[in-house]
Amino acid sequence: MRARRQARAPAGRLRALAAMAGLALSCAGGPVAAAPTDEELLGIARLWRDVGSLHPALAGGEVAWDAALADAMPALLDASTPAQLEQGVRRLMAPLHDPGVRLWTRRDVSFVPWPAAAPLIEWLAPDTALLHLHAGRAPDPARWRAALDQLGPARRVVVDLRAVAWDMGETADALSAMAARVVDGPLVLPAEQYRFAAGTRPLAGTGGGAALHGGLLTLESSRLVPVAGAARRALAFLVDDVAAVPAVALALQRRGQAVLLAPAGSRSRCGPSRLLRVGALRVEFSAGSLVDSAGLVPCKVDGTVPAATESGIGSAAVRAAYRTLSRPSRRVAAAQPGGLPLAVVRQGRDGPRLPPPQWRQAAAIELWAALDMAHPARRLFPGDWDEALLRCLKGMAAADTELAYGLALQRMAAAAGDSHVRVFSRALDTARGRAQPGVRLAQVEGRIAVTGFADDPAAAAGLLAGDELLAIDGVGVRQRLDELLPQVSASTAAGGLRTALEWLTAGPEGSVALLRVAREGAVREFALPRRRIDDERPQRPAGDAVRILPGNVGYVDLDRLERSEVASMFDTIGTTRAVIFDLRGYPRQTAWSIAPRLAHGAAGALRLYETFVTGVAGGGRMRLERSQGVDNWPGPRYNGKVVVLIDERTMSQAEHTALLLEAASAVTFVGSPTVGADGDLRHVVLPGKVTVSFSGLEVVHADGRQLQRVGLQPHVPASPTFVGLRAGRDEVLARALRVLDGE
DSSP: OOSOOOOOOOOOOHHHHHHTHHHHGGGTSOOOOOSSOHHHHHHHHHHHHHHHHHOGGGSSSOSOHHHHHHHHHHHHHTOOSHHHHHHHHHHHHGGGOOTTOEEESSOOOOOOOOOTTSOSEEEEETTEEEEEOOTTOOOOHHHHHHHHHTTTTOSEEEEEOOOSOSSOOOOHHHHHHHHHHHOSSOEEOOEEEEEEEOSOOOOTTSSOTTSOOEEEEEOOOOEEOOOTTOOOOEEEEEOOSSSOBOHHHHHHHHTTSEEEEEETTOOOOBSOEEEEEETTEEEEEEOOEEEETTEEOOOOOSEEEOOOOOOSTTOHHHHHHHHHHTSSOOOOOOOBOOOOOOOOOOSSOOSOSSOOHHHHHHHHHHHHHHHHHHOTTGGGOSSOHHHHHHHHHHHGGGOOSHHHHHHHHHHHHHTTOOTTOEEEOHHHHHHHOSBBOSEEEEEETTEEEEEEESSHHHHHTTOOTTOEEEEETTEEHHHHHHHHGGGOOOSSHHHHHHHHHHHHTOBOTTOEEEEEEEETTEEEEEEEEOBOOOTTSOSOOSSOSEEEETTTEEEEETTTOOGGGHHHHHHHHTTOSEEEEEOSSOOOSOHHHHGGGTOOSSOOOEEEEEEEEEOGGGOEEEEEEEEEOOOOOOSOOOOSEEEEEEOTTOOTHHHHHHHHHHHHSOEEEEESOOOOOOSOEEEEEETTTEEEEEEOOEEEOTTSOOOTTTOOOOSEEOOOOHHHHHHTOOHHHHHHHHHHTTO
C-alpha cells in the first residue's frame, strides 16, 4: 500500500532469547493453573473487547478501559466460584457507570401476571384510562385499535409497560399508534447513536492518515404525526428493569407530557444494549445512546411506585401512577451535551517497561482484542487465536523480566500469521540486536546462501555471493532458524524465512559476527563488524535504474526509481518491445504514476477491505469494501509487453505495486512467491511501552483473488542457483528475457 516502508525490527542475538525459552513458552507451551475455565477467560476477553469497541461511555476518552481491566484482573483470575466471577466482572464494569449493566446467572424475575386474553383498556376514573401494553407480548393489532378507539373521553392515560415475559414481543408499532392519538402536534422520537470503529488509529508518521478510524453513527429518527381527532393527554408510563424504556415514552417525557414511574429499587435503562456470556454469567451493557436535537437523552424516572407485580385497576403500582397524574406539574428532563468522540492517541505509554502482573495479563487481552476486532483478514489467521490468548494468559505470570514479557507477546502475535505483525520493545530490540554485518541472505536450493551485500565492508571482507552459510557465532544455521521461526508472524513460508534471516545475523552495534561458510568444498570463516545499516539501501546498487537490455527490452529497477523519474523513464523505454519491472525490493511510491501509462481500455480496480465495528442492528464485526482503480492517463501509453520480477523481497507496497500493474496491463510474473502481506500498517500500544504493528487493510487482486497469506504466484517460476550466484548471473532476469523471446 501507499505506506512507509515497514520498520524492521533488528534481528537477533537469539542466544539470549533461547536462554529465555522456558519463559517464552509461556505463550506457546505448558499452561499455568488458573481458577477460571478457558471459556470464562475467553468470555472476559470478549467482554473487554466488545465494551471497548461499542460502549458509549468510552467515546470521550475519560474512562481508562485498559486500567479497568488491569484493576479487575487479580479478582477475575482468582475467581473460583460463580459469585467471585460475578464480583470480578462487576469490578471491571464499574468505571462505566452504566445503568444498563445487568449481570445474572439465573434471573428470578416476578413478571406481571396479565393474561393475554385480559382487557387491553380499563378505566381508573371517567377521565383516566389504563392501557396494558406489556413488554414481552405484542398485542393483537385489531384488539389494540379497538382499545385506542375507546380513548375519546380520557384526559389522562396510565400505560403499563412492565414485562409479562422474557420473550421481547415487538410493541413499538403499538406504542407509536397510541402516541399518534395523544399528541396535538408532531412528535420527534430520539435517534439511536452508536460508536463505530474501522481499525486502530495509525501511529504518527506511519501512513494511513486518510483512513477511516472511528466516530459516532447516528441513525435517522422518526416523526410521528397525530391522526385525525387526536388530542393532547397526560400520560404516566409504568416501566421496570426488564425491558428498555421505549423511545416514544422518552420523547413524551421530554416534551413535558408524560412521566416515567418505576418500582422502588429497580434500575431503568434506555437505548441499545448488548448481551454476552462469561461462562454461565450473562452480562448486558449499553451498546449505544439515544439523542435528539438538544443532545443525549437521559434515562431518568420521575418517581417510584410500590414494587408489587400485579396490574389492573386494583394494583398498588397503577393506583400510585394515577395519583401522580392527578398532580398538575411535571418537569421536562434536561438534555445532556453530546460531545465529540475522542480517540486516545498514544505514541507511547507511561509506566515501567516491566508492568505489574495484572498489567501484563491485561496486555495479552489488549493484543488479542485489537487483532481480533480490527484485523481485516482475521478469518485467515492460521492458528487458533483464542488458544493463543489462553496460553499467554496462563503463562504471563512467569514472564517476570522485560525480555520474557516481550517474548510472551511475540509468541502470541506469531499466531496471527501476518508478516506485518512485529512486536517492538526495548528488551526485544536489545536481545535481537540493532546492527547487521551487511550480508544479504536467501534460501537457495534448500540452503542459506550469501546473495549480496548491504555495505562495502562486508563485500571487502572476502565473502562472495554464492557462499553457503553454515553457522553464525558458532551456532548452526538450521538450529538458529528452528529457534527463530516459531517466533515469527508469517503470512507465508517466504515471509517467515525473510524475517528469520533478518534476525539471524543481527546483534549489538560494534559486535563481530562470526560467519562460517562453505565454498567449493572448503569451509571458511569470516569476522564481520556489525553496524547500523540503512534498511532502505537499494538491493541492486550497481548499474542504472533504467536501461535498455539486448533485444530492445527496457529494464526498470523499482527499488531505486524515484517518482520524479517516472516521466523520463517512459521516455527512455517508450519504443522498446517489452519492459521488465524489477520488484525484488521496496518501491518508492511510483505505482500510481506508472500504472496509468500502461492501461489500455478499462483497467481493473483493486478491492480494499477494512473492519467496521458498531452496535447497529445487533452489532459485530463487518467489513467495508472500497475500490482503488487506475487513473486515466491523457497522454501516450506504453504499448510493449510487461514482465514483473518477484521474490520473497516483494512485500507490502511492492505487492501493491504489482497488483496495480496487473490491473492496468497484461503482466507476466517471473520469479518466486511473495510474502503475502499488503495493506497500510496499524498499531496497538501495550503496557510496558510495547508496540505491535499489523496489516490495517486486506487488499485483493482486481479479479477478487486472495493475496493475504497467499502472495503473488509467478506465472513463470525462476530462482537463483549457487552456480549462477557464483558466476554473477541474475538468473531470474535471464529467465524473464527468455520468456520474452518465446521460450
